[in-house]
Amino acid sequence: MERQFTKEIESLRLSDGETFHGEGILAVTKALLQSGVSYVGGYQGAPVSHLLDVMVQAREYMDELGVHVEACTSEASAAAMLGASINYPARGAVTWKSIVGTNVAADALSYLASAGVMGGTLIVLGEDYGEGGVVAQERSHAFALKSLMWLLDPRPNLPKIVEMVERGFELSEVSNSPVMMELRIRACHLQGSFKSKNNISPSVSTRQKLDGPPKEFIYDRLAHPPATFRQEKLKAEVRLPAARRFIVEKKLNETFEGEEKQLGIIVQGGLYNGLMLALKTLGLALNVVYPLVPEEMIAFCSDKKAVVVLEEGQPEFIEQEVATFLRRADVQAKLHGKDVMHMAGEYNVESLVRGLAKFLSQHAAHLNLASGSSWLNSVQETKQKAATLLGALPVRPPTFCIGCPERPVFSAMKLVAGEIGRPHVSMDVGCHAFASFEPFSQGNTLLGYGMSLASAAGVGPMSSKRPVAIMGDGGFWHNGLLSGVASNLLNKGDGVLVIMKNGYASATGTQELISSPPEEAREQAVGQSSVHADRTIEDTLTGLGVKWLRTVNNYRVGEMAKTYKEAMTTKEKGLKVIVAEGECQLERQRRLRPEVSRKLSKGERHVRVKYGVDEDTCTGDHSCIRLSGCPTLTVRDNPDPLRTDPIATVIDGCVGCGLCGENAHAAVLCPSFYRAEVIQNPSLWDRLIGKVL
Ligand code: SF4
Ligand code: SF4
Numbered sequence: 001m002e003r004q005f006t007k008e009i010e011s012l013r014l015s016d017g018e019t020f021h022g023e024g025i026l027a028v029t030k031a032l033l034q035s036g037v038s039y040v041g042g043y044q045g046a047p048v049s050h051l052l053d054v055m056v057q058a059r060e061y062m063d064e065l066g067v068h069v070e071a072c073t074s075e076a077s078a079a080a081m082l083g084a085s086i087n088y089p090a091r092g093a094v095t096w097k098s099i100v101g102t103n104v105a106a107d108a109l110s111y112l113a114s115a116g117v118m119g120g121t122l123i124v125l126g127e128d129y130g131e132g133g134v135v136a137q138e139r140s141h142a143f144a145l146k147s148l149m150w151l152l153d154p155r156p157n158l159p160k161i162v163e164m165v166e167r168g169f170e171l172s173e174v175s176n177s178p179v180m181m182e183l184r185i186r187a188c189h190l191q192g193s194f195k196s197k198n199n200i201s202p203s204v205s206t207r208q209k210l211d212g213p214p215k216e217f218i219y220d221r222l223a224h225p226p227a228t229f230r231q232e233k234l235k236a237e238v239r240l241p242a243a244r245r246f247i248v249e250k251k252l253n254e255t256f257e258g259e260e261k262q263l264g265i266i267v268q269g270g271l272y273n274g275l276m277l278a279l280k281t282l283g284l285a286l287n288v289v290y291p292l293v294p295e296e297m298i299a300f301c302s303d304k305k306a307v308v309v310l311e312e313g314q315p316e317f318i319e320q321e322v323a324t325f326l327r328r329a330d331v332q333a334k335l336h337g338k339d340v341m342h343m344a345g346e347y348n349v350e351s352l353v354r355g356l357a358k359f360l361s362q363h364a365a366h367l368n369l370a371s372g373s374s375w376l377n378s379v380q381e382t383k384q385k386a387a388t389l390l391g392a393l394p395v396r397p398p399t400f401c402i403g404c405p406e407r408p409v410f411s412a413m414k415l416v417a418g419e420i421g422r423p424h425v426s427m428d429v430g431c432h433a434f435a436s437f438e439p440f441s442q443g444n445t446l447l448g449y450g451m452s453l454a455s456a457a458g459v460g461p462m463s464s465k466r467p468v469a470i471m472g473d474g475g476f477w478h479n480g481l482l483s484g485v486a487s488n489l490l491n492k493g494d495g496v497l498v499i500m501k502n503g504y505a506s507a508t509g510t511q512e513l514i515s516s517p518p519e520e521a522r523e524q525a526v527g528q529s530s531v532h533a534d535r536t537i538e539d540t541l542t543g544l545g546v547k548w549l550r551t552v553n554n555y556r557v558g559e560m561a562k563t564y565k566e567a568m569t570t571k572e573k574g575l576k577v578i579v580a581e582g583e584c585q586l587e588r589q590r591r592l593r594p595e596v597s598r599k600l601s602k603g604e605r606h607v608r609v610k611y612g613v614d615e616d617t618c619t620g621d622h623s624c625i626r627l628s629g630c631p632t633l634t635v636r637d638n639p640d641p642l643r644t645d646p647i648a649t650v651i652d653g654c655v656g657c658g659l660c661g662e663n664a665h666a667a668v669l670c671p672s673f674y675r676a677e678v679i680q681n682p683s684l685w686d687r688l689i690g691k692v693l
Contacts, residue, residue, distance in 0.1 A: 005058070009054060042124075066205030083108075154270070264300055292325070308356070319338060403657035408555050423466060548577065555658050
């Protein structure tokens, strides 16, 4: 796994009155234990991966408490796990990245919200919205509205986040409804501290087991007609009012008094810190963005001349609801929101200052806004200066790690495309999506995790060339096996599927999969350059009925190109699967580095492979760079004064993956590449040979 949480695991044990220091997402983890959670599950994804990673690594302590931890295979299985709280007084929490994860979990969430819960359920969402976002820009708010699940959006402040986790469970129990808590990237990684409480061993747990199902069979707990008709009524008539009462009673939303009494700002809790940077204290922070409490809104707005709602993204759910409350109660405060702020995208400090300036200039003309305007001008000037300076810099798209096993596969595909033409390539979520950037530019569609093969289903029958789907082993187990492979086989489809078998869910922090190399194999391979690969993917595909199946070592570019060309051109009908085998280079280096440093510190001999470019033979045409994109294969000034083209060079950092040599051979490039062995702590024999050579 990407990170060891040894120190953080210790913080999970803190007791009453001790101070917890650390990241927002780890504070959530501690708060779950303080709340007596019985079970925790989830699916990895930034920015909430650490919650589950730390729990998985703290299994021993979780066992002591009796908390069950499950690394789910998808967000759907995590959401379905919450079913344990429908019939039993067991608190459960799950986590994933939203919006994508919530989309995957939507089916189970609808049923859960309909049935209602007895034990508190909390869904911790990594809300990947805004400038740092890497998925489709939509908000989880819509799911809360449609299913009537409550949505917490706590002010980014550790004590508040912890309080909202604890209150979240209570809110869930008093209203029998699931509660979601959204945490933006900054809130997850925010550093801070809070006073800990003792962890609570849950009353239903792996140590205190249930006798069996409820004694009395309750049909109404099934989300199945006719119970669903009653459940829909319960949501509106019982659960929603109960939630609203609790929000008011426990003061979950916060009001901050300011000097301009006639004006109000209603802000989502998550935007509060940004707002404070834009403005001195004045307004109402909504730590619960759904449901809103009409009485609370009316009380806040009735003595105001004007209020502005600060709510990121579209549509303006909160503003519309506030407008309805105010109109119904005939409150005359003028309502602003999206008329002064932009509709789509993150609200950063700059945009908040601009929006608030518009609002204040209409309703508080007596205020001097000059400092805001001068700050905005200085921001604008800095941006212009940066644009002038950076305009000359080449674009640097994100790319694979140095030595990544996925890069050679795309080199091979690029070589074959040169011979047979470019096919339609459907991409998937994962590291391999970097191939959609230069120098590979391969990837015509991206429709979700594990969906690449399914997204090629419509293209194949209408194309003269076979479409190609790329999928990671993470995506394969998440959704690709059923949505892609099974569907293709059922429909007697054609096409080529390349599965990147790197051994882990690498893009999210190298979490383990069912096909990860077994633990014993990894233990035995410490310090070794390769680990015994697992065959679960191949066995599953064969069992399912895939006839054309090849496993190829990624780094053998020539062999990969030959196999890929055969898959693209064979007359054989049906799905062709290439399992591209090569361990994630990050995990490989994690295994190798400690052993290398141990050897070097003891003065033992160590040989490191490195590739290089002979400056006299390099023609400077850079075809090797266009075929590789490795960050350590770059250019430098031509030492020949008669030639102006920069030559290729391999800089320090090359991990000697061998792709340079393979590409040069497979693409018949100039013979400039050489393989060197760098010997550290050389033996007497090495020194002697060195002298002779
Ligand atoms: S994390 Fe692993 S699979 Fe992903 S780009 Fe890096 S080396 Fe490649
Ligand atoms: S051999 Fe080439 S591709 Fe591999 S790490 Fe070194 S420079 Fe990069």
